[in-house]
Amino acid sequence: MDDETRALIDALVADARESPADLARQTGLSAEEVEARLADLEESGVLRGYSAVVDWDRTDETGVEAVLEVNVELDRETAYDDVARRIAESPLVDTMRLVSGDYDFEVYVRAGSMGAVSRFVSEEVAPLPAVTSTVTHFAMETYKERGVLFDDGDDDDRLSVTP
Amino acid sequence: MSDETGSEAADRSDGTAPPDPADSVEGSDQSDPAEASDPTGEGETTAGDRFTAADRVARVPPSGIRAFFEVAEAHDDVVSLGVGEPDFSAPWPARSAAVASLERGRTSYTANRGTAELRRAIAGRVERYGHAYDPDEEVLVTTGASEAVDLAFRAFVDPGDTVALPTPTYVSYEPGVTFAGGDPLAVPTYHEDDWALTPEALAEAGADEAEMLVLCYPNNPTGATMSADELDAVAAFCVDNDLLVVSDEIYAALTYDGDHESVATRPGMRERTVVINGFSKAYAMTGLRLGYALAPPGAIEAMTTVHQYGMLSAPTTAQHAAVAAIERCDDEVARMRREYDRRRRYLTARLRELGLAVAEPSGAFYAFPRVTDVAPDGDDEAFATDLLDEVGVAAVPGSAFGSGGAGHLRLSYATGMGELKEATRRLERYLDGR
């Protein structure tokens, strides 16, 4: 990856709402080049989407988040990808990864209630033939998400003018 | 003045009543030690002062940056581009190494020159700049690069020696030379040359007669770096005229157009150069106060003589952090550098769109635009004050960095992208309104 493309991605990771003009200023590319590179990155699947980091606890929406550990047993006909696709398809699943360690899949779920999460696990995950066990962890507090700290920000204690 | 205050003042001059604590914190929520020495009109009631500063101290004027800081602090809603230190915190591994060292009770002095482990790590690290320094004989760990700069002057400048200082440059060199009894000699550098130092400018200023030259590239306040050719030419001038060189390379890790090059790697230069670097900028460790000097054994010996009596050793906790910084923080440094680079491009692009001339800043975290074209009187201090008063943007007037900085403004991009956007929006509003 060249330096401009890296800078383009860094800038979007920091703030996906940067305008093409500001992206151009930050990367040294022209606004047209920025548009063209973004189109390439989207087409090749490097840029998969742009989304907001939301602290739902500060809204009046109800909802819960949970992390599921899922263990599977594969056979000749079933690969990790097949099981993963089934589970990831659900609109309740936010993030899903195959991980190393004590279990196979780590699944982040967001739903309207604890009941909805439980039903998702018992009716859509556990019954899959390959799934041997699940453990559900409900999230109690979010401190940081995708690089964004959920605190009150500004703790800059530097003097305003220094050499 | 009320009776009550009057009697309190009388009590105090008797030394019988403690000063009202409310007085001493009034109007200041910054814990800045320099504040304490600032006469605030309360002088009448304090108990006399028999001290007169020594001539070489009295000769040094108060810092222009300090003065401007006080003006800025008095304003609300200021977006500051006036900060000369990173807005990041020290990388986590460095912080946790400091904490771990405290937990293990490592709170004694270290060897005068710094721990052997840190000196080895430093010697290894600077190989990337083409340096080879012996950790036992040629490395001295100091309390910030600031101490290393001071040591170099105190160790090698005799009263009456001339020390050539390119201008504009970092604010500490001129006072440091004066404190050591030397005579500072200003060597102008120019916006038109992208602030590069040239042999012509050196000769013109009479630096061929000087004993020492101080270099600071990447430069604070201009952000300038020197190209390989420019460095060759300055090095040849130093060899031809037998100058010692103090090269403050504290921003070496923050270059954006190619890798940093050190003047000490040029032919004939190693034996006459003290290279200074530190952890404040690259590793965002300003408050940990750690720097170092690299020089031939005799030079390190002389600097250590001053250091061992004046300082004993650099902060121990910081030395533990520094080893971790060198060994485990490259990714973090690279991430910060990429972020500075994006801000740098953003800021220069915006300044140029606003019609301000700015030489390409290729290092450190400063841009140094010319404001004479938009400040009718051409006065950078008036411009900076007006900018602060009108739209609440703090930036340091260029003349705070010496006569060569007049007519310019130092804008630091060691601040978040959001603040940079807001500051340039306000600058635009200010320029439109003139």
Ligand SMILES: Cc1ncc(COP(=O)(O)O)c(C=O)c1O
């Ligand atoms: C060029 C230069 N040298 C030295 C220093 C001081 O560094 P330290 O924190 O290591 O004392 C600074 C800090 O602003 C600087 O800009």
